[in-house]
Amino acid sequence: MSRPGFVLDVDERTPPLLMHQGEGFRLERLPLGAKVIYPPDSLPGIRNVDAAIKHALLNPHGTDPLPELLTPGMRLTIVFDDLSLPLPPMQTPDVRQRIIEQVLEMAAAKGVDDVELIAGNALHRRMTPAELRRTVGDRVFQAFFPEHLKNHDAEDHDNLLHMGKTKHGEDVEINRRAAESDLIVYVNITLTAMSGGAKSVSVGLASYKSLKHHHNVHTLRHSNSFNDPPNSAMHHSYERMKGLIDEHVKVFTIETTLNNETFPSSMGFLNKREWEWNLRDQASYVAVKRANELLPAKTRRRIWQSTAAPYGVTGVHAGLQSEVHPITLGNVHRQQLTEVNGQSDVAIYGLPYICPYNVNSVMNPILVMSLGLGYFFNLYKNKPIVRQGGVAIFYHPVPNEFHPVHHPSYIDFFEEILTESTDPVLLETKYEEQFATDPWYIQLYRNSYAYHGVHPFYMWYWGAHALEHLGDVIFVGGNRKTTARMGFRSATTLADALEMAKDTVGSSPSITYQHNPPLTLADVR
Amino acid sequence: MILALEYHRSPARFMAARGLTATRAGGKMSGMIAGNVSPMRLVNRHAPELPGEGWTRVTPRLSGICGSDLGMLTGRSSPYLSPMTSMPFVPGHEVVGETQDDVPGVPKGSRVVIDPVLSCAARGTTECRWCASGQQSRCDHITTGRISAGLQTGFCADTGGGWSRQFVAHVSQLHVVPDALSDERAVLAEPLACAVHSVRRVKVASGSTAVIIGAGTVGLLTLLALRQLTDVGAVYVVAKHGHQQEKAKALGATAIIEPRKAVRALRRVTTARMHSPERGDDFLLGGVDLAFECTGGAGGLDTALRLVQAGGTVVVSGMPSGNVDLTPLWYRELQLVGAYASGADGADFADAIRLAESAPLDGYVGTTYPLARWREALTHAADAGRLGTVKVAFDPAR
Numbered sequence: 001m002s003r004p005g006f007v008l009d010v011d012e013r014t015p016p017l018l019m020h021q022g023e024g025f026r027l028e029r030l031p032l033g034a035k036v037i038y039p040p041d042s043l044p045g046i047r048n049v050d051a052a053i054k055h056a057l058l059n060p061h062g063t064d065p066l067p068e069l070l071t072p073g074m075r076l077t078i079v080f081d082d083l084s085l086p087l088p089p090m091q092t093p094d095v096r097q098r099i100i101e102q103v104l105e106m107a108a109a110k111g112v113d114d115v116e117l118i119a120g121n122a123l124h125r126r127m128t129p130a131e132l133r134r135t136v137g138d139r140v141f142q143a144f145f146p147e148h149l150k151n152h153d154a155e156d157h158d159n160l161l162h163m164g165k166t167k168h169g170e171d172v173e174i175n176r177r178a179a180e181s182d183l184i185v186y187v188n189i190t191l192t193a194m195s196g197g198a199k200s201v202s203v204g205l206a207s208y209k210s211l212k213h214h215h216n217v218h219t220l221r222h223s224n225s226f227n228d229p230p231n232s233a234m235h236h237s238y239e240r241m242k243g244l245i246d247e248h249v250k251v252f253t254i255e256t257t258l259n260n261e262t263f264p265s266s267m268g269f270l271n272k273r274e275w276e277w278n279l280r281d282q283a284s285y286v287a288v289k290r291a292n293e294l295l296p297a298k299t300r301r302r303i304w305q306s307t308a309a310p311y312g313v314t315g316v317h318a319g320l321q322s323e324v325h326p327i328t329l330g331n332v333h334r335q336q337l338t339e340v341n342g343q344s345d346v347a348i349y350g351l352p353y354i355c356p357y358n359v360n361s362v363m364n365p366i367l368v369m370s371l372g373l374g375y376f377f378n379l380y381k382n383k384p385i386v387r388q389g390g391v392a393i394f395y396h397p398v399p400n401e402f403h404p405v406h407h408p409s410y411i412d413f414f415e416e417i418l419t420e421s422t423d424p425v426l427l428e429t430k431y432e433e434q435f436a437t438d439p440w441y442i443q444l445y446r447n448s449y450a451y452h453g454v455h456p457f458y459m460w461y462w463g464a465h466a467l468e469h470l471g472d473v474i475f476v477g478g479n480r481k482t483t484a485r486m487g488f489r490s491a492t493t494l495a496d497a498l499e500m501a502k503d504t505v506g507s508s509p510s511i512t513y514q515h516n517p518p519l520t521l522a523d524v525r
Numbered sequence: 526m527i528l529a530l531e532y533h534r535s536p537a538r539f540m541a542a543r544g545l546t547a548t549r550a551g552g553k554m555s556g557m558i559a560g561n562v563s564p565m566r567l568v569n570r571h572a573p574e575l576p577g578e579g580w581t582r583v584t585p586r587l588s589g590i591c592g593s594d595l596g597m598l599t600g601r602s603s604p605y606l607s608p609m610t611s612m613p614f615v616p617g618h619e620v621v622g623e624t625q626d627d628v629p630g631v632p633k634g635s636r637v638v639i640d641p642v643l644s645c646a647a648r649g650t651t652e653c654r655w656c657a658s659g660q661q662s663r664c665d666h667i668t669t670g671r672i673s674a675g676l677q678t679g680f681c682a683d684t685g686g687g688w689s690r691q692f693v694a695h696v697s698q699l700h701v702v703p704d705a706l707s708d709e710r711a712v713l714a715e716p717l718a719c720a721v722h723s724v725r726r727v728k729v730a731s732g733s734t735a736v737i738i739g740a741g742t743v744g745l746l747t748l749l750a751l752r753q754l755t756d757v758g759a760v761y762v763v764a765k766h767g768h769q770q771e772k773a774k775a776l777g778a779t780a781i782i783e784p785r786k787a788v789r790a791l792r793r794v795t796t797a798r799m800h801s802p803e804r805g806d807d808f809l810l811g812g813v814d815l816a817f818e819c820t821g822g823a824g825g826l827d828t829a830l831r832l833v834q835a836g837g838t839v840v841v842s843g844m845p846s847g848n849v850d851l852t853p854l855w856y857r858e859l860q861l862v863g864a865y866a867s868g869a870d871g872a873d874f875a876d877a878i879r880l881a882e883s884a885p886l887d888g889y890v891g892t893t894y895p896l897a898r899w900r901e902a903l904t905h906a907a908d909a910g911r912l913g914t915v916k917v918a919f920d921p922a923r
Contacts, residue, residue, distance in 0.1 A: 440798040
């Protein structure tokens with residue numbers, strides 16, 4: 001039985017606490033009285049994952065077993081979450097591979113020949129052949145790539161199908177092959193409560209025309225938080241779109257959840273509570289930290305990016321999305337949810353080296369903003385851990401670095417657009433369309449490995465709720481120029497950051513640190 | 526005898542200046558090199574004699590330091606021009622001064638600016654085809670006639686130049702300055718006439734897009750001319766320094782771009798496609814219709830060629846130096862147009878004087894130096910951008 005999550009009150013006996021800081025980490029001694037939110041201990045993984053998958057496929061929720069949905073001559077499209085999930089990537093074999101192999105075996109046994117596999121990458125960059133191979137495994141890759149194993153192309157207008165509009169006037173336009181299939185099998189990994197469910201098909205296979213209805217400032221400011229679907233306008237939009245999709249095509253969903261085993265055993269201390277570190281953990285911390293600091297920057301990045309998590313699979317559930325997803329969310333909450341009493345004046349977050357959009361890439365400043373003010377700030381149910389007008393303190397160096405192939409529009413967004421304004425509404429109104437329809441960005445998205453031109457806007461909108469909520473944002477160790485460009489401040493130490501926060505929250509603020517690693521979802525009462 | 530700055534023949538000094546400024550560190554100290562290494566000296570010399578009828582002595586009131594002067598002093602100018610000079614000469618071709626003699630149409634004591642080109646009329650030769658057609662800047666007789674070789678006043682041994690207390694000018698070179706026009710504005714008339722000429726060297730279609738590389742005197746005045754004399758659409762200015770960016774905005778630039786961001790920024794506003802060659806800088810497929818190279822550097826021309834769309838035009842306004850990869854010129858079938866001095870039989874100059882009166886050019890001539898402080902003046906001029914100055918000038922009477 002895993003121990004539940006809890007909130008630690010920092011006192012004299014509390015050791016320095018671990019924090020991510022980009023491609024590094026540190027131990028930080030927090031002020032007395034600060035609260036620290038820990039998630040439940042890592043749940044045990046399912047021992048026989050293949051058997052659990054088989055059981056899920058043969059005993060789905062709300063629909064017939066998968067083999068009974070498969071008929072000779074049918075068009076079957078298997079869609080799977082792209083490289084943005086999970087984070088870090090999981091050790092192979094990826095659970096998506098295991099599921100896809102079983103689905104294909106069942107399809108073959110039923111004489112289904114017309115099978116296509118599509119990565120649900122929406123406006124994310126295409127996965128490289130190597131990344132696809134890693135996700136689906138050698139066997140599937142060799143059998144299907146490249147003709148029948150592809151990335152979704154949201155700019156291939158001949159291969160998009162406009163299904164209509166929701167009652168709210170939202171366009172639903174998705175991948176034509178999938179839309180015209182007799183069955184879509186969606187293979188998902190739900191790492192956080194925002195993923196999976198109605199989001200899978202309506203976002204993963206959508207076009208800009210469709211995505212702009214929920215990926216916008218207004219919707220995101222009314223998604224409080226987007227990890228709390230009942231209170232998320234974004235998820236309401238997904239649900240409406242899903243309703244329309246369900247009228248056109250049958251979707252068989254397979255959702256999986258993972259435990260919090262985020263780092264391999266060599267960095268096991270990252271998965272443990274600090275006061276439980278044994279001598280080996282302490283020695284590992286010192287050795288890994290020192291080695292990490294001594295490494296050349298490129299090597300350090302390569303090592304971090306090649307880190308694969310030894311996740312355990314905590315749940316595999318299949319069937320109708322509406323019946324599967326509540327179970328999936330329950331599993332996520334079981335692993336990540338911790339009750340917290342009340343908000344604080346200051347929230348502290350240690351930001352890691354990875355986010356959904358820099359796998360095998362560079363964490364640029366816009367992604368840091370999105371990770372901090374988007375993903376981490378929104379890791380709550382009910383209320384943010386920091387009060388309205390409070391201060392968020394993030395740990396990240398915020399280097400002025402961009403991957404020129406993966407993030408070309410980010411460079412222009414940072415260099416030219418943010419110099420004019422950081423107001424999400426102004427940026428959306430004035431520049432979004434221009435970036436979204438820029439032919440060069442479209443060309444790079446389709447033929448190179450670039451995120452879509454509009455993607456940096458979405459990242460900025462991702463933090464729109466936090467920007468509205470917070471009174472100040474400070475990055476400890478952040479590059480002064482890059483943080484200033486984004487409208488934030490930087491401090492050298494936590495003490496400096498708290499001193500800077502005085503103007504906003506006074507000299508004795510209440511402080512909450514949302515501990516990471518591993519991921520924690522705060523249920524703030 | 527008059528006090529004058531004299532440029533004399535010294536291959537050793539010329540090569541030393543050229544060699545030093547070719548290095549990275551030397552490039553940053555080009556002003557100091559121009560003042561200390563170049564074959565320039567402050568001398569007392571005989572005032573130049575009047576070469577004949579129609580000539581007058583001129584007492585400079587202000588005399589600007591041009592980028593081409595600095596190019597010469599730092600050894601960056603091309604040896605191609607050497608036959609069109611005669612040594613020793615007194616530089617200075619951006620001059621507002623006062624005439625000392627009566628000449629037809631210009632009484633003694635008139636305040637004038639000079640068109641420095643020493644064409645057939647000044648040389649007393651029969652008119653070449655270019656002078657006959659009013660395009661004196663293309664004069665073929667620039668090395669013959671009653672005065673020594675010299676493409677302009679300021680490069681001719683017989684006429685003297687503006688960096689002195691007196692020189693001589695032919696009536697064909699003189700443009701009387703209206704009383705309302707201050708010396709500080711009038712001294713900009715010559716570079717402004719060049720800017721007007723460069724804009725007139727190409728057909729600027731209504732609504733066409735342009736980029737100006739460089740926001741020194743030439744760049745800013747080219748922007749002014751483009752906005753005032755054409756129906757150009759968006760004009761983007763590549764400007765390095767803060768004050769240049771402000772001035773470019775005041776003159777109507779659509780957007781100001783930092784040099785290192787030029788390709789990316791223009792790609793976005795023109796929705797072109799950007800490509801990165803295996804070696805060398807990025808370039809656009811697509812881009813602007815027109816580029817005006819106003820830096821005089823190889824880097825500026827190289828950038829211009831990479832920013833213009835196929836079939837577009839690159840105007841070389843700054844005196845060029847260095848080597849440039851001309852592949853884009855060939856591959857994108859670009860037009861490369863030179864723009865030297867002014868033309869239109871004086872009309873460019875007339876328009877320049879008119880624009881100098883009305884345009885927001887206050888503060889462009891920030892600092893003036895006496896001839897005796899010539900080293901400081903040259904150092905200041907070479908660093909003008911960084912020091913927040915557009916034009917540095919000599920005040921020879923001081």
